[in-house]
Structure formats: structure tokens, C-alpha cells
Amino acid sequence: MTRAAILRAPHTPLEVTDIDLPAPGPGRLRVRLAAAGVCHSDLSLTNGTMGVPVPAVLGHEGAGTVTAVGEGVTRFAPGDEVVLNWAPSCGSCHACSLGEVWLCADALTGAGDVHARTTADGTELHPGLNVAAFAEETVVAEKCVLPAPAGIPLTDAALLGCAVLTGYGAVHHSARVREGESVVVYGVGGVGLAVLQSARIAGAAQIIAVDVSPAKEELARAAGATDYVVASDTTAKEVRKLTGGHGADVAVECVGRAATIRTAWESTRRGGRTTVVGIGGKDQQVTFNALEIFHWGRTLTGCVYGNSDPARDLPVIGEHVRAGRLDLASMVTEHITLGDIPAAFDNMLAGRGGRALVVF
Template sequence: MSGPETTPAASVTVRALVARGSGAELRIERVRLPAPGPGEVRVTITAAGVCHSDLSMANGTLAARFPLVLGHEATGVVAATGPGVELAVGTPVVLNWAPACRACWWCRRGEPWLCAATTAPTVPRGETDDGVPLHLTLGLGALAEAVVVPERAVIPIPAGLPPEQAALLGCAVLTGVGAVGNTARVAPGESVAVVGLGGVGLAVLAAARRAGATTILAVDVAEAKRDLALAAGATDFLLSDDRLSKEIRARTEGRGVDHAFECVGRAATIRAAWRLTRRGGAVTVVGMGAKDDMVSLGALDIFHSARTLRSSVYGSSDPDREVPVLAAALADGALDLGVLVSGTVGLDEAPTAFDRLARGEGARWVVTLDSASGRNGVVGLRGGC
């Protein structure tokens, strides 16, 4: 097919990556989206990242409703608008999976990342081609040729940005940069350990380097992540094994790091990050885990270590303000996200990107869509990791 097909009712039929149930095979299907209503826009997607949260939706780690269109990290162009929309057709945008209402208690006190109106994990919208009610990941369902979303769920960006990098601004990059700058507030000269080197973990490494951290230790179970970690900004790479705590302390004068970032979302790696941190240091949990994966810490350890354990939701960020800043840095060359993109695939090959993600290969795999030529992006895998 040659891009989205408009029906007489002004809804659209598009191709999308759909999960029919927990653990089910991911398939490309035709789905029907409604026309933009008041305050809504239709965005033609140009690139969408494959995020671990999408995998957690598909495999049942996070509660989801099916059938489900996956994807929440994307960039595209406004293709149509509903009544009352200010954005013009043709505006390039990044999708925002947690648009703030600006009116609730959390928004009024300057914490829009905790907005009471934040979208549920899955939101009903549209239907499959066989008439089954459809759900969208985080209200977006961005691994598709197009989405229909509220205007406040899109953020204008400069034209001409590399789409495979611009897509990452909406989740991996904003989350990682915000975790370092907003949540942990890493200062020049401090030491950092990052546990888990997917797209978010690598973004944390890069942000720590930009923040002036002098010792930046990257930790993962896969030796194949070493080169990626060093390219992203790590001063050293360590395998996660029984010697990890000893190795970390050997590089921090016996103390442990000032800041540990957990970017996996598992109880075991949260405990590991806790052990890597010095007395009085801080552990920031960035990874989203399962509700029944319980973290156990000793009461005396908590008291004696004087460590802080906290989470960073969406980088404790305000996307409406911070994404344009990151986009401007990407536009002028001050920010290079190329190291985060392990390769691009077309929409038809998106399931293979999820397979690679599940195996822990690479950083971020990005699905690219070429609407102008009527084809989804040509497969362009770069390297094995």
C-alpha cells in the first residue's frame, strides 16, 4: 500500500505493529483510526524507537489490554488537524507519551511528570481491520504509519533532524538526560555507575559525561556492550558478576560511586546498584519493573548507609520545555545521538527488532517509515550490537 488510505468518513486505515495477547507473535496489521476530533491531530510517523517498555507490554511484564498497537517513542509530521488546533499541517513533531494537564496538584507544584492525567498504560482507540476494539500503548501506538493524538501530546521540533535520532528525544534521551540532570543532579567531578546499557542506559552515560562526572562506570551482563558504552561516554566497562562491587570500589578509592543509575527495572539490579553506591550516595531507579518483583533491603543497612533510593519518572522532566532544548542541540550539532541507534528497520521488520531487544542486542533499534516513496524504511541493520 502507498501510505495511509483515507476513508469517506475521514478516518484512516494504516499499517501498525499489533500484539493480540501477552506473549503472542507480533504482526503487522491494518488498523482503523478515527479522524482527529476537537484539539486532536493526526501525525504521519517517520521514525519510532523500539523501547523496552513496549517489550514489557507485549510479554506481560506490564499490565496491558489487547489487541494492542505498540510504540510510544516517535517523531513525525502533522498531517491533519481537528477543530481548535493551533499547529499547522506539515509541522515536524516528537510525540509526548505523558502530556501534562497543567491543572492538577502535581502540575501546579512543578512536577508535570507526575501529572494526575497521565495516560494509562494502554488506552482504547480505533479498531482492528476485522472490527475488534483496539488499544494503544500509552495512548500513542506509535509503531504505525500514523497516530491520532491530542495536540498536547506532540512537541514541535526543527525541520531536517535525522528522524532515527529525533524519535529518541521523546523517551530514551529525555529519560536519561533528565535522570542525570533533574533527578540525581550529578555535579562535575562526581562518580557514576550505570547498570543496564540499553538505549536509556547509554543516554544516562552520555548525560553523565556532559554533566562533568569524572568516573563513569558502565555495567552490563553482555561483553558486547563494551564498545557502545565507551563510545557513549563511559570511562570504563564492567561485567555484572560476583566481583562487581569489589571492582567498583577499586575504582572509587574504596568508597563506591556517588550515583548509581539502575536502567533495567529488576529487583536484583536495584540491589546491585545499592551495593555499588557509597555511604551517603544516591541510587536512581530509571528502569520500569514488574509490580510483583519485590526489592528487599536490610533495615540496618538502610540506616547505616545513609543512601537515598528514588525513582526517576520520565527523567523528572517537563517535555514541553526540555524536548525543544534537546532538539535544538541536535540541530546545531551539540548533541549527537548516533551511538544510541544500533540500526534501522522498516515496519515489516519491526518484530525482528523486538527479538533483538529481548536478546539484549544493541542500544536502540528504530523503525523508519518512508511515506514519500510509499515504502517502509529499507532494512539497514548496523552491526550486531
């Protein structure tokens, strides 16, 4: 038995209870979690923005230690420290053949094991986003783990599995920020903090953070922001004023709301680039007229998992952490238990804090 946070049905609070986690089968391994981050995607699964079979164990951003391996597992052994990879690529679909592994057709459906965990009464539990990290231990496919970068505490390394890969990739792969450019970041949550630090690593000359909460200014500036704007109806004008009247070269939207996406786009210069990281609902409709698209010459780009290849990018990010260029611990504003996850969701909705981290 192991403790886990279960989603019984959408729009219901997570329930912390004991679950049965059998020995790993062929191609599977068992991981004892050190920590798991509470991500906005987990909230989106609970409120129905994203669909998930229920009942389910959510959580997808985590790191831990392998405790057992099943038949056929060759790359890992008990005692290895690993980072969970919630979107493993198949390597053979059309997207993978193009090198766009973050768009793999099987990433969200091809690795989860619905027989790997059950409730006390025998009810099978779906592994939310393949890895079911809101649990003391989990059983996952071998391709759902990556070696944890050496020299990084596992409680910090948990953030690498989603927030940091997404934020780093949004800057370096999607927006492709160049040295000396100006960047505006909308939303100073876990991913937004990773974007701010990554923009600094990329050599951005001006980094503007935008959030609804004045209380996040200190957090944003510590992550690399040179300017801070409290979101309002005039945000785009304020950003243009801060950038000499032209607008930022790059905007990264980490909120997932139609109004914020539109504002991010408007806050860039002619020819500017907007990358949308936030996950919004189907009801969030963004509109543009044909003339302004022509006149401004801007680009608007979606971004999935930072357009990252985790196997390629994790070692690079690990080196940034070891060199002191990327501070993982500073992104965490709250250490919690499994039972505190609903309160962490409430804080997320209210725009309070950075990353909440479940520490086991």
C-alpha cells in the same frame, strides 16, 4: 488505511496489518511517522509486566509530520514536524500543581482516543501509551505532540520522545549529577546510552558502564564511559575498586531487576545516590536491613520519565544535539521495519545492541 503493529493479547507476537485511521476529530491531529524507537516499556506491555487494554497498537517513542488537524487545534498545522509526547500532563491534578508533571494522574489515561483506529473488521484498537507509534500514521490529542527541535532529522528526533528525555532527566533532574562526580550506569541499552551521554554533559569525571554483554563496551565508551565492567557477582566490589575504594557518587539503574537495583545501591559510596529508571515486575523484591540504611546513609530514588517536563526539556536537549554534545544516531544499532519488532524484543531480552529504530 495504514500499516500498524497490533498486540492482540499479552504474551503473543505483534501482528502487522492494515488498520483504519479516520480523519482527526476535535482537538486531534494526524501524524505521519518518520520513525519509532523500540523501547523496553513496549516489551513490558507485551509480556504483562505493565497492563494495557487489548487489542492495542503499541509504540510511544516517535517523531513525524502533521498531515491533518481537527477542529480546535491551534498550535499545529499540516507540515509541522513533531515529537510524540506519550505522557502529557493535565496541568490541574495534585502532582501537576506541585510542578511534578511526570507524575500526572492522567498522563497515561487521559489522552488516548480509543475511537481513532480500528481493524479491517471494525474492532476498536487501544492506543498503547496514548500515541500508538508502531504505525505508519497515528491520530493523537494535540497535547500529545511537541514541536520537533529545529535542525534535527526526524529519524533521530524520534529518540527524544522517550529514551533521551528519560536518560537526560535521570542524570539532571533525578540524580542531579554534579561536575566532577563519579557515575555508574547499569544497562547499556537505549536509555543507558542516553544516561552515559548525559553524565558526560553534566561534567562527571568518571563514568562507569555495567552490562552483561562484553560486546557493548565499544558502544558504551563511545557514549562517554571511562570504564566498563561486565556484570557478575562481584560487580559492586569492582565499581568500588575503580572509585578508590569508596564507591560511585551516583548509580543509575536502567534494567529493572531486583538484583541489579541492589547492586547499584551497593556500588555507591556512603551518602551516595541511586536512581532507578528500569521498570521491574511486582515479583522483583528488593530488600535492605535497617542497620545498613542507617550506616551507609545512601538514597534510593524512583525515576518516572526522567522526572522531565518534556515541554521545558526538549528545547534544551535539542540545543545539546545541535552543538554536538549529544549524538542521537550513535544510540541506534539497528534500523528495522514493523515486522522486525518481535526480533528487536528478543535482542532486548538477550542484552544485544542499543536502540532498534523502526524507520517508515
